[in-house]
Amino acid sequence: MSAEAGHHVPANSSEYIGHHLINLTNSGEKQTKLVDFSVINVDTVFFSVFLGLLGLFLLWLVARKVTSGVPSRTQAAVEALVEIVDDQAKAIVHGDRTFVAPLALTVFFWVVLMNAMDWVPIDLAGWLNNVFGWHLSYTRVVATADINATMGMALGVFLLMMYYSLKIKGLGGFAHELISAPFGKHWALIIPNLFINVVEYFSKTLSLGIRLFGNMFAGELIFALIATMGAAWGTVSMGTGIGLALGHLIAGSIWAIFHILVVLLQAFIFMMLTLVYVGQAHESH
Numbered sequence: 001m002s003a004e005a006g007h008h009v010p011a012n013s014s015e016y017i018g019h020h021l022i023n024l025t026n027s028g029e030k031q032t033k034l035v036d037f038s039v040i041n042v043d044t045v046f047f048s049v050f051l052g053l054l055g056l057f058l059l060w061l062v063a064r065k066v067t068s069g070v071p072s073r074t075q076a077a078v079e080a081l082v083e084i085v086d087d088q089a090k091a092i093v094h095g096d097r098t099f100v101a102p103l104a105l106t107v108f109f110w111v112v113l114m115n116a117m118d119w120v121p122i123d124l125a126g127w128l129n130n131v132f133g134w135h136l137s138y139t140r141v142v143a144t145a146d147i148n149a150t151m152g153m154a155l156g157v158f159l160l161m162m163y164y165s166l167k168i169k170g171l172g173g174f175a176h177e178l179i180s181a182p183f184g185k186h187w188a189l190i191i192p193n194l195f196i197n198v199v200e201y202f203s204k205t206l207s208l209g210i211r212l213f214g215n216m217f218a219g220e221l222i223f224a225l226i227a228t229m230g231a232a233w234g235t236v237s238m239g240t241g242i243g244l245a246l247g248h249l250i251a252g253s254i255w256a257i258f259h260i261l262v263v264l265l266q267a268f269i270f271m272m273l274t275l276v277y278v279g280q281a282h283e284s285h
Helices: 013-020 044-066 073-092 101-117 126-134 147-180 187-232 240-279
Strands: 001-003 138-140
Touching: 013 044, 013 187, 044 073, 044 101, 044 126, 044 147, 073 240, 101 187, 101 240, 126 138, 138 147, 147 187, 147 240, 187 240
Parallel strands: none
Antiparallel strands: 001 138
């Protein structure tokens, strides 16, 4: 969830929600243009890098305590996860999986941690902002609810597809595949084949990033909507206020529990699509 700055008090629910959906930028002001490459979402960069390093550190802690005897519950859970990911990699990627399988595990764990930030109370960062006097205008802690982060990750997968296509098929083989598949090897079909392949690579990258962003942004928005119920209880009559407070607690609890499925499922889908796309790069048409 995102959090507002301490010095700004939204006037209504719409402004409250809108304020919580704005990233902290390098300029300190919200982005006004649809596309502006001079703007860097500092909060997205910080939380994605921090959680990536945290994930690697946690996996390292488990790895250094691995024993061949009776495993701890943590080791057993990690071993089960590693086995699941390795089985999926074996079934999808037909070739060298020395890098691909660990990559899939890292991606899954990283996305889970970033998605799990949605459980952070929506006004916690704003409260910390007040306590420590950081004077941050906006802060969002869910990196995967920022399309810049998810499209960046999708672009990374695209680069992996290009790398393995060139490594395995060679420049000539890859170029031949682009102009000969899927319709066949005929000079009249070169343009249609090339067009279809370019669209396929573009759509894979775009859908991979937008799918994760859309689901996490929707989850963040629902948490913000639920938060407005609790924020409004003091502005209405006692009976209505009690109802709003109870509704806030019940709806928030239900959505938080259901969000466990969203957090894990979206991370699993992103991991699986990464394996599928990299696996397709290993195959020749």
